[in-house]
Amino acid sequence: MKRSKKEVLDADFAAARAGVLDVAAFLDRVDRGDGEADFRYDALMEALPLLLSVSEGGRVRAILEALSYRDAVIPDEAVTKAACGAPNLSR
Amino acid sequence: MSFIEPHIHMVCRTTDEYRAMAQAGCLAVGEPAFWAGYDRSSVDGFRDYFIQLTECEPARAAKFGIDHYTWLCINPKEAQDIVFAREVMQLIPEFITRPNVLGIGEIGLNRNTSRELLIFEEHLDLAIRLDQLVLIHTPHLEDKLKGTKMILAALKNRPDLSPDRVLVDHCEEHTFPLVKDAGYWAGLTLYPTSKLNPKRASDILELHGSERVWVNSAADWGDSNPLALTALACELHRRGFSRKETEMLLVGNPEAFMGQSPKFRKVSGHE
Numbered sequence: 001m002k003r004s005k006k007e008v009l010d011a012d013f014a015a016a017r018a019g020v021l022d023v024a025a026f027l028d029r030v031d032r033g034d035g036e037a038d039f040r041y042d043a044l045m046e047a048l049p050l051l052l053s054v055s056e057g058g059r060v061r062a063i064l065e066a067l068s069y070r071d072a073v074i075p076d077e078a079v080t081k082a083a084c085g086a087p088n089l090s091r
Numbered sequence: 092m093s094f095i096e097p098h099i100h101m102v103c104r105t106t107d108e109y110r111a112m113a114q115a116g117c118l119a120v121g122e123p124a125f126w127a128g129y130d131r132s133s134v135d136g137f138r139d140y141f142i143q144l145t146e147c148e149p150a151r152a153a154k155f156g157i158d159h160y161t162w163l164c165i166n167p168k169e170a171q172d173i174v175f176a177r178e179v180m181q182l183i184p185e186f187i188t189r190p191n192v193l194g195i196g197e198i199g200l201n202r203n204t205s206r207e208l209l210i211f212e213e214h215l216d217l218a219i220r221l222d223q224l225v226l227i228h229t230p231h232l233e234d235k236l237k238g239t240k241m242i243l244a245a246l247k248n249r250p251d252l253s254p255d256r257v258l259v260d261h262c263e264e265h266t267f268p269l270v271k272d273a274g275y276w277a278g279l280t281l282y283p284t285s286k287l288n289p290k291r292a293s294d295i296l297e298l299h300g301s302e303r304v305w306v307n308s309a310a311d312w313g314d315s316n317p318l319a320l321t322a323l324a325c326e327l328h329r330r331g332f333s334r335k336e337t338e339m340l341l342v343g344n345p346e347a348f349m350g351q352s353p354k355f356r357k358v359s360g361h362e
Contacts, residue, residue: 003331011329015290057265060264060265060291060294061264064236064264065236067232068235068237069203069233069234069236070237071237074203074204074205074208075202075204076204076206077171077204077206078171078201078202078203078204079202081201081202083202083230083232083233084232084233085233
């Protein structure tokens with residue numbers, strides 16, 4: 001069931017193009033905002049170059065790992081109940 | 092098509108959605124105990140919830156010909172107060188013998204704290220003592236990788252808990268191989284933004300196969316879709332998966348895992 005590159009492009013190029021434009025529009029929107037961006041913006045900017053690299057585990061895995069806590073610290077309590085999508089390494 | 096939705100929180104969904112699921116081919120649902128979106132103020136709040144899961148929801152589902160199963164626990168988001176968590180856990184033996192209870196779940200971690208880990212391990216003790224299946228929630232977003240590793244390390248210390256009887260849910264590209272390599276069942280969850288979409292889930296299934304994998308919507312009170320599995324089936328068919336392969340994923344696999352409980356009634360001819 002392995003598809004050719006052309007078959008994958010035919011199936012998914014338009015959606016991928018829309019996704020890239022969505023990221024670009026988001027970054028422009030943040031840039032237009034007042035004040036300072038926080039660690040989430042920095043984490044995303046650091047992850048974006050991974051789109052251009054080919055790694056053994058794939059780009060998705062590399063980006064997910066880049067947006068993950070990878071330390072060994074186990075706190076007694078959490079600062080907040082909800083995750084936000086990027087590690088806050090300033091804590 | 093037919094499907095089993097093995098992880099969904101129907102207490103949050105409408106009767107119209109039960110109807111829509113039945114009309115789309117849903118044969119059975121599994122509903123693990125979870126965080127209601129707010130912290131319950133008393134142990135009795137959990138008693139009421141367990142009654143809802145074991146009496147009210149099966150009756151709602153039955154009106155549409157859907158079999159309803161459930162899993163019991165205190166979720167990690169409410170496990171920061173260890174004394175309170177233990178009091179809730181003391182309720183579980185009272186409910187575990189009810190006819191639609193398949194096991195302990197969804198236990199696991201949320202923000203990967205030592206208190207969450209302690210209560211997770213005590214739930215594993217309970218599952219072993221009561222000879223129950225285990226359904227595990229892995230944390231969200233930036234906490235998922237670290238939390239999944241902590242969960243797998245804790246499971247490794249339980250040789251008396253067979254990997255066949257444990258499913259680690261909400262896997263993504265960076266955690267799926269860890270769970271499968273450790274020998275456990277793995278779950279893939281379809282969410283609009285914070286987990287997998289049908290294309291990414293299909294990629295994982297293409298790359299790694301679908302043996303000992305279940306897929307689910309985990310639909311709850313948030314942005315989620317109780318018919319997400321129908322979108323996954325469409326994507327798989329578009330890629331060339333056969334009807335038989337899709338049915339095995341959507342019916343045969345959840346039957347195989349949940350069917351380890353004698354309470355589960357098979358809905359297909361899969362063995």
